Amino acid sequence: MEISKLHIYVFSLFLIGMFFGVQKGNAQEETFNETFTYEEFLGVVKKYHPLVRQADLILTTSEAKLLKARGYFDPKVTADFNKKRYKDTEYYSLFNGSFKIPTWYGVELKAAFDKNQGDYINPENYVPEDGLASFGISVPVGQGLWINKRMAEVKKGKLYQELGDYERTLAVVDAITEASAAYFDWKQQYDKAKLYETFYENAKERQEWIVKSIVLGELSPIDSVESGINLKTRRLEWEQANLKLTKSRLSLSNYIWTEDEIPLEVSEQMQPEETLKDNILSVLNINPVSEEVDLENHPKLKALSTKIAMKDVDRRLMANKLLPKLNVNYNYIATPDYIDNYNWDDYKIGASLSFPILLRKERADVKIAKAELSNAQYGLKFQMQELQNKVKAKFAELNSYQEQILMNADLVSDYQQMHNAEVRLFEMGESSIFYINTRENKLVKARVSQIELENDYFLIAAELYRTLAIL
Template sequence: MKNKALLLLLIFNVSFGQQKTLSSTEYWQIVQNFHPIVKQTLIEIKQSNASLTIARGAFDPILEHYSTQKTLDGKNYIDYHAPSLSIPTWYGIEFNAGIENIRGSRLDISQTQGQTSYLGIQIPLAKNLLMDKRRAVLQQAKILQKMAIQDQRTELNKLLLDAMESYISWVRSYQAFQLVQANYINASKRLEFVKKSVEFGDRPAIDTLEALTQKQTFENMLTGKVLDVAKARIGLSAYLWNADNNPVDLAEDVIPTPNDEVNLLANADLNLQSLIEKAMQNHPELNNYRNKLAVLGIEKKLKFQSLLPKLDLSYNHLSRGGPSLYGASFLENNYKYGVKFELPLRLSEGRGAYQATKLKIENEQLNLNQKQVQIEIKIRNYFNEFEALQKQIRTQQSAYTNFQSLVKAEEQRFDNGESSLFLINSREMKSLEAAEKLVDLKAYLQKTTFAMQASAGILYEN
């Protein structure tokens, strides 16, 4: 219920007697809190956490109990019970302890009648000493957990970029609608003024037709702008979801917050060198290439073990009754040890696997280098667009101001009987075109700014 209340407050920023609005900040929060892609990335992170827990299971102590019994023709051949505990450690060393209780009349001569116990250790002295499969899987699982977080950043950078572009398009279409609406209202008032002037004989009747044509032109344009706003609102609604994973349609009477451009660009990094440095250091896609290299580095260490001989040492201290080291003489009495040596004479499998991993690392490093160049080029292109758009906006702002001045001057001349409605209408159309062009340039600048942040991987950094 709390999330639902938050969503309603964000979407319908309502005070009695005030217009319902949706600001970029409120919209941003809604997308980050409720969009399905956000929740899916969180699920992927939880799945990586589960995989890490599974990998840690390879180092869990194991409690085991084995029992067997055999009788034939009334004779008790063997009655065997053997509980045991083994404790693996990080460095490949494994400790174990257990009890053997053996009874029977047909035992092997190497078996000891009655209850005996042992405390033992197994140590790899060559292969698997510095790295083994259990350690490799656990280390790789930790890196895969980091990769899931970087994947989340990548997906949310893309999501937020698309979402903000939809918001900017909605704002642009609404601002264009307001421009045409203002011209339509002005044209309607002028038509009424001209009609009265014609009635009083101050204007020729043809001026009524000229004023009416201008009004109709703006009326048609207004209908198109209403349609554009409706389309933009539908596109925006695709990113609005509630806490119950249901889509939310933006109400028709909700409008963008006025003068929201400052909030849109408030936290943007607009320095080229800073953007490139941030991208090279912490771009999620680059981080994951580095994570892949780290995973392959662990695999390389594991494959190197295949080039080493297998030399395992095991030692068990034996005692009657329960496990005990009291009076232990280790290599003098009451012990059992073993040495296992194994070496493939050609090491074909080991050499092939090790070489294949080295080639994977080399290939992944090339991918990383190429991705770094691609990202830097992308940032530079967006930055160049950003600077060019700023210049265009300054020029267009000046042009729009000049067109407005021409319209006012033409209206004054018309009032003095020195101009015509045709010239006023022409000036108005040029002024409207300049105003719409200015709105388009500002919207494009905002989209470019967000694209520049996303290309550097900093649109979403958490």
């Protein structure tokens, strides 16, 4: 769910001042816990993380490509001046200036001005003393009329812009999925650390009770050795869990940034969302009921369709090159002072024709373009089918893990009952520390399994989100 910019900004400042420490910071830590929910975490990631901002550069690049393509239609001003003077003789002084305007269908408009003089000027360059102006048009009658390189580049530039939007969406989805995995790992290690801390405290209380009972002569001294081993084991497990928690917290900090691109570090007082299992699908905008998903507007398929459209432009351009190059031009010429007095007899016309006899290069280019287009179309069909099956597989995994979590929860409940019963028997003198530790080990294993199953469930939900690409 998207949250307002103001809320994110205020929340970020709150995190900086209260619950986070800047990596270089030495501020005092707070002495109370605060929940950092998954939804709030994603809000910060989507707003400020460098990977998301980096994805925005895809749009900038695609816009630049379109701007570059439109540059092919920019008007162009040219000027050429050459002069030769030797031993007081002016051989020639030649000036030609022109202004060209390319248009969409290959037609080019041109205005020019020539002013030439000298003793040894080429006769074809003779112009009136005031110079000669011309206004004309050049038309490609054959190749280049309906499609040419300029038109193709602009069409592809517009498609690049669409492609950039789809690729940006996919990049943001990947960044969110990657960040989510870090949050899930932080939650998993936090829950394990709390679990081992609880059992360590229980083992410490039991050890103290057993020592007192031994002093009173109610228990054998060997019982303290058995309970001591369990206490040391729980202490070791807790220490290992704390190390993993620290590493996961630092990994999570890689995704926490402020609007001013300042990295933050998650403090030890922050805790993950307890009810994440109940909220994760709604946060990721996944409908857990319906597995029928409309993939026609999927960013990945849209991106492939856009690439196919670009290859089709290339195919049309290659096919157009099978036509002969036939350019016709007409220019009306007049001196600057008679430019409004049109005279049909004053003009320059020209035509050029070029056509390869065998067309082997052109025919080969068309075949290559068609093959690349067909290859992209086959790839689109495969990707569509693969996405459909992948979505179904992820939904199946999601449902399976939901069932496994429920089953394991029943096991945890049963092991808890067995452990409690064993403790009561021990208190009545009908059991031993060995049996209590055995029951407790199975209970700990079942609860750790529950945490790991929930983590797997979260990861599957995130992978389903990535597959659906719901931004």
